[in-house]
Each structure stands twice: as structure tokens, then as C-alpha cells.
Amino acid sequence: MTYKYVNIRFDSKYTMYTNTIELVEFIKTIPELKQTDKVQFENTDDCPWGVVSLIKCDDHGCFSFDKKKHVAQVNLIELLFSDTEESLSHYLEIGTRIAKKLDWKISDDHNDEI
Numbered sequence: 001m002t003y004k005y006v007n008i009r010f011d012s013k014y015t016m017y018t019n020t021i022e023l024v025e026f027i028k029t030i031p032e033l034k035q036t037d038k039v040q041f042e043n044t045d046d047c048p049w050g051v052v053s054l055i056k057c058d059d060h061g062c063f064s065f066d067k068k069k070h071v072a073q074v075n076l077i078e079l080l081f082s083d084t085e086e087s088l089s090h091y092l093e094i095g096t097r098i099a100k101k102l103d104w105k106i107s108d109d110h111n112d113e114i
Contacts, residue, residue, distance in 0.1 A: 008077040017073035038070040050081035
């Protein structure tokens with residue numbers, strides 16, 4: 001199985017942060033996702049497989065992810081899902097909702113375009 005990554009961020013230098021608690025509360029309202037950890041969500045049983053992670057990274061986009069760790073602010077939301085047309089359509093719609101809420105941009109991890 002191959003995977004696809006989509007990122008939501010303010011800019012390519014990761015200069016804007018958002019409050020993690022407020023973002024978690026917003027994502028909890030998305031019915032296609034369920035919270036599985038402090039800063040991670042997965043698909044509900046009736047949706048294509050996918051993971052949404054809230055991340056604090058440096059200005060190059062580098063990060064480490066500790067599932068049990070809570071960070072006060074994040075500057076990257078990463079969507080990971082199966083590389084199928086159904087999953088792409090599904091997670092782009094979810095990603096667009098999150099990006100609009102934050103007034104951030106959604107982009108493909110490989111070519112920086114959506």
C-alpha cells in the first residue's frame with residue numbers, strides 16, 4: 001500500500017502557530033474523525049483509513065512525534081492516508097475544513113501544491 005501526505009500550514013517557513021486545545025476541540029466536531037491521542041486523530045469505522053496529526057516543527061519542517069505528549073501550540077497539521085482517489089477526495093475535504101478554520105494553506109507534501 002502506498003500513502004499520501006497532505007500538510008496544512010500558514011507558510012513554507014512554519015511561522016504561524018495555533019492553540020492546540022482550540023484546534024483539538026474544533027477537530028472533535030468533524031464526524032469522520034475520532035481522537036486517538038492528545039494530538040492525533042484517525043478515521044471513524046465508516047470512512048477511508050487516515051491519520052491527522054497536530055505537530056510543532058522547526059522552520060525547516062523537521063519534527064519528532066511523541067504520541068503521549070501534548071504541545072501548547074502547533075504549526076503543522078499532517079494528514080496521512082491511503083493513496084487512492086477515494087481517500088484523496090475524502091481527506092482533502094477534511095483538510096480544507098481545517099485550513100479554512102485556521103486561514104492556513106493546504107498543500108501536497110511532495111510538490112507543495114493543492
